[in-house]
Amino acid sequence: xxxxxxxxxxxxxxxxxxxxxxxxxxxxxxxxxxxxxxxxxxxxxxxxxxxxxxxxxxxxxxxxxxxxxxxxxxxxxxxxxxxxxxxxxxxxxxxxxxxxxxxxxxxxxxxxxxxxxxxxxxxxxxxxxxxxxxxxxxxxxxxxxxxxxxxxxxxxxxxxxxxxxxxxxxxxxxxxxxxxxxxxxxxxxxxxxx
Numbered sequence: 001x002x003x004x005x006x007x008x009x010x011x012x013x014x015x016x017x018x019x020x021x022x023x024x025x026x027x028x029x030x031x032x033x034x035x036x037x038x039x040x041x042x043x044x045x046x047x048x049x050x051x052x053x054x055x056x057x058x059x060x061x062x063x064x065x066x067x068x069x070x071x072x073x074x075x076x077x078x079x080x081x082x083x084x085x086x087x088x089x090x091x092x093x094x095x096x097x098x099x100x101x102x103x104x105x106x107x108x109x110x111x112x113x114x115x116x117x118x119x120x121x122x123x124x125x126x127x128x129x130x131x132x133x134x135x136x137x138x139x140x141x142x143x144x145x146x147x148x149x150x151x152x153x154x155x156x157x158x159x160x161x162x163x164x165x166x167x168x169x170x171x172x173x174x175x176x177x178x179x180x181x182x183x184x185x186x187x188x189x190x191x192x193x194x
Contacts, residue, residue, distance in 0.1 A: 029069040035102040052081035065115030117187035126178035
């Protein structure tokens with residue numbers, strides 16, 4: 001092979017390698033957090049949608065301080081929407097408005113824990129009569145913590161008693177309502193058990 005041809009082949013290989021390296025860097029995930037700094041309602045969770053736009057279905061709702069991963073590069077330069085990866089929703093396309101993302105870590109670990117607790121159990125209070133997947137997660141965690149209850153997704157009498165028992169043993173108001181303080185205590189208790 002002639003030197004000119006060999007040099008061209010080497011140059012092409014180097015170009016191809018650099019293109020692939022650049023593409024890999026462009027698709028990096030960047031750790032960031034949900035912020036409500038620019039929200040109208042600082043207590044409401046942020047809607048994560050299946051696509052860029054308010055017409056897309058809601059995948060999940062996240063509280064302030066929840067850690068997510070912004071997927072940078074390659075087709076993710078949407079005006080006010082960013083593609084993110086939400087732990088626990090890895091198989092879903094997730095988008096959030098740019099104003100709800102920050103690269104600043106919450107001021108305390110408790111803020112992050114509260115965001116993760118709200119992500120796990122939902123950001124609305126669970127109580128007697130509640131039903132659904134968040135109740136099922138709650139029941140599974142209570143069961144793992146030693147409470148003898150069914151994991152059926154129906155917040156009935158036994159779940160209410162288990163919640164009140166948990167609240168009493170953790171110095172919380174034993175009202176049977178899984179609000180922010182109970183969610184945080186449950187989240188910490190179940191993580192300490194792992």
